[in-house]
Amino acid sequence: xxxxxxxxxxxxxxxxxxxxxxxxxxxxxxxxxxxxxxxxxxxxxxxxxxxxxxxxxxxxxxxxxxxxxxxxxxxxxxxxxxxxxxxxxxxxxxxxxxxxxxxxxxxxxxxxxxxxxxxxxxxxxxxxxxxxxxxxxxxxxxxxxxxxxxxxxxxxxxxxxxxxxxxxxxxxxxxxxxxxxxxxxxxxxxxxxxxxxxxxxxxxxxxxxxxxxxxxxxxxxxxxxxxxxxxxxxxxxxxxxxxxxxxxxxxxxxxxxxxxxxxxxxxxxxxxxxxxxxxxxxxxxxxxxxxxxxxxxxxxxxxxxxxxx
Numbered sequence: 001x002x003x004x005x006x007x008x009x010x011x012x013x014x015x016x017x018x019x020x021x022x023x024x025x026x027x028x029x030x031x032x033x034x035x036x037x038x039x040x041x042x043x044x045x046x047x048x049x050x051x052x053x054x055x056x057x058x059x060x061x062x063x064x065x066x067x068x069x070x071x072x073x074x075x076x077x078x079x080x081x082x083x084x085x086x087x088x089x090x091x092x093x094x095x096x097x098x099x100x101x102x103x104x105x106x107x108x109x110x111x112x113x114x115x116x117x118x119x120x121x122x123x124x125x126x127x128x129x130x131x132x133x134x135x136x137x138x139x140x141x142x143x144x145x146x147x148x149x150x151x152x153x154x155x156x157x158x159x160x161x162x163x164x165x166x167x168x169x170x171x172x173x174x175x176x177x178x179x180x181x182x183x184x185x186x187x188x189x190x191x192x193x194x195x196x197x198x199x200x201x202x203x204x205x206x207x208x209x210x211x212x213x214x215x216x217x218x219x220x221x222x223x224x225x226x227x228x229x230x231x232x233x234x235x236x237x238x239x240x241x242x243x244x245x246x247x248x249x250x251x252x253x254x255x256x257x258x259x260x261x262x263x264x265x266x267x268x269x270x271x272x273x274x275x276x277x278x279x280x281x282x283x284x285x286x287x288x289x290x291x292x293x294x295x296x297x298x299x300x301x302x303x304x305x306x307x308x309x
Contacts, residue, residue, distance in 0.1 A: 011091050012097050012173070013090040013092075013173045014081075015175045017273055028085045031078055031082055034074075035075075035078040035280070041284065042070050044287065044301060045290060045291065049063065049064045051307075052300040054296065059125070061145075062118045065145055073104070073111065073279060073283050080178065081177050092179065096179075097174075098160060098179070101159070101184060106155075108278075109156065112207065112211075113151060115210065115244070115247065115248050116214055119213065119248070121136060122217065125240065126225065127221065155206055158202075163185070167188065167189050168187060169187075221241060243290045247289055250289075254278035255278045
């Protein structure tokens, strides 16, 4: 097939999760309920933290940023999916696809970087408790979040700019529910060696790097907890990490599961279904994990609703 220039491309076809007409209302209901739960749950976390002065600490500052990014992750993908199901359309414009690609790479990468920053915060709190307030000062906290945004934005911009020169054939079908980078590169007709190289290098640096930082932090945390003599002290130290460790496990296990299942089965539609886990389900579960396992958040939410009443 002859490749066509990007300027002639009107759009792509997103093939959704299923082509069965009778399943579309069910998928619409599931996506809508998960999206609303994600938005309202994470907004409650942000409101609780901002309204309670006792939660104006580094840990909750990072958590409020993570909640904001989780809202952005799902808002990048789910509304378009809901719109296409409701209008019985599969079309996404070329500009819309590139925009979705940019923001999906931005926010998913930012999720991983913020989880790494939160792991560092827990490392300092448990391994260097006497110097915690000095090390984790407001300037450093702001700088860590800013650097995370800059790194993720540069990575996303690089990937998006490298996707712009790609030439596509006449079959512009993306077997996914959003414009995912790997799928766009896969359907291109032009040479994608450099795109694949940058994508895999980025996965190692911005995926493996943060994961290595998290594992290192928790190895040091585990050593410090083992050195605590009392069982109560060990439990108290571990409880401060439990919520974050649960979110990290959920994020990386689902993300790795997507790529491992995709490599094993080479089934794009099954990969798209697996992608729902870390792009929709994980952001939805994060507020529940932090609110159910965190007494401070639960108390802040009680105070918030009490003031509203």
